[in-house]
Amino acid sequence: MEKGVVRYGIVGVGMMGREHMVNLAHLRTDGAVVTCVADPHPPSLDLAVELARSLDSPLLAVFSDHHQLLDSRLCDVVVVSSPNMTHFEILMDIINHQKPHHVLVEKPLCTSVEDCKKVVNAANQRPDIVVQVGLEYRYIPSVAKLIGIVKSGMLGQVKMVAIREHRFPFLVKVNNWNRFNVNTGGTLVEKCCHFFDLMRLFAAANPVRVMASGSIDVNHKDEIYDGKVPDIIDNAFVIVEFDNGSRGMLDLCMFAEGSKNEQEISVVGDIGKGEAFVPESIIRVGLRAEGRTGVKTEKAEDERIKYDGLHHGSSYLEHMHLLSMLKGERLGAPAVRLTDGLLSVAIGVAAQLSIEKGRFIAIQEVLQE
Missing domain, CATH: 3.30.360.10 (Dihydrodipicolinate Reductase; domain 2)
Incomplete structure (x- = not known):
């Protein structure tokens, strides 16, 4: 991680994924930069690229698959904002990836208790990564x-x-x-x-x-x-x-x-x-x-x-707190833990x-x- 800069990749750039892009753009002066996005839906990728241009964001690397994003080594944090039923597979791939990636996963953590428990157990084996659940209310x-x-x-x-x-x-x-x-x-x-x-x-x-x-x-x-x-x-x-x-x-x-x-x-x-x-x-x-x-x-x-965005500024504060933690400015566990999710x-x-x-x-x- 480059000193003072935290690189973000976003998996799933539908409405909420693009909302994360805008929030992170407002945290650019604090060191947040979105470097890559992944989505199997081409129209969503096109909208993400267009949004990045409108925000004067750096050139995005664009992938149709989250595996490609993880293997690219272009990001330090992955925001998972894909459809609910895809969270489990994507989270397990991130957690088990050779390169450590911190994670912000949108709610719900997974669609079943069984899958949530598997994610919690897998993440417990990776003390080198932070996983926060997006319960931003x-x-x-x-x-x-x-x-x-x-x-x-x-x-x-x-x-x-x-x-x-x-x-x-x-x-x-x-x-x-x-x-x-x-x-x-x-x-x-x-x-x-x-x-x-x-x-x-x-x-x-x-x-x-x-x-x-x-x-x-x-x-x-x-x-x-x-x-x-x-x-x-x-x-x-x-x-x-x-x-x-x-x-x-x-x-x-x-x-x-x-x-x-x-x-x-x-x-x-x-x-x-x-x-x-x-x-x-x-x-x-x-x-x-x-x-x-x-x-x-x-x-x-x-x-x-x-x-303010879609959730009355709560997504902005969620990102601000996580970013300060990843930069070492705040100590302790993530604000919303996997067990909360x-x-x-x-x-x-x-x-x-x-x-x-x-x-x-x-x-x-x-x-x-």
Whole structure:
């Protein structure tokens, strides 16, 4: 690694891969440089090259296969932003490659608990590489501020975490891969691993069992791809019980474009309550002793963010923190570890299974896959 410069390769340059390119371009003065990209889809590669030109980025090496990118020795870090079902094979190839490459892998880590566990075990044999999971919602300014408030103890012992995501349907992706559970892991893995990760953070505990109810009620029912109708659910309620007695609840609706906020997060402790609203970017905090009149509303901003992008600046902060770690400016483990990625997937898998079986699913039941 050239002193002060960290070279990035991106595997999968669809919408999110190109978003990573823009974020890294805004970190160029800090030493980040995208040197190569890989994608089997020629139109995506063309868009990536065009984007690099518009960003005045250095000339990109372009590959149709991630093996070629790894063998090129042109990068120090690989960002994996390819479709979910490809993560496992790509991650194992990176981890087992002779040249060490650090990794930022988009959520979900993999589409199954079994594959996540294999990645964790393989990475444990490579102490020379850092692998961070892209659960970047932790960095959204209002969410990050609420995390800090909870960790400060201001709300007391957390008892309940409620997260509402009311949003638009899934976007169209290359070859419509995200329309089927076999490719995504299911909606509660693909999208909601973010929220299960936040629940664990707020509760400061690990999941014990999960109960969910959900279905396909509005979206994608009139779509057909290669003779198949999409099977991804578009709404659900999920209850998660944690090993310290706290519980979490997710309220997901993906046909709720008429919402002021896409995410509303409530954390209630035995002393007080905190809320975060996205994209309104405000937090509210109230203590039981002060009642309704004592509730304070505050704007959440992070002046370090140079690019808001698709996720309210959280991807920028995610890259900034990882980059400073790789340059030796921050010590310790990556902010989001592989075990965090594994457990966020495990809760999602348990929720999907609960809908299918109509009963509570013990986390141990899915971790034994």
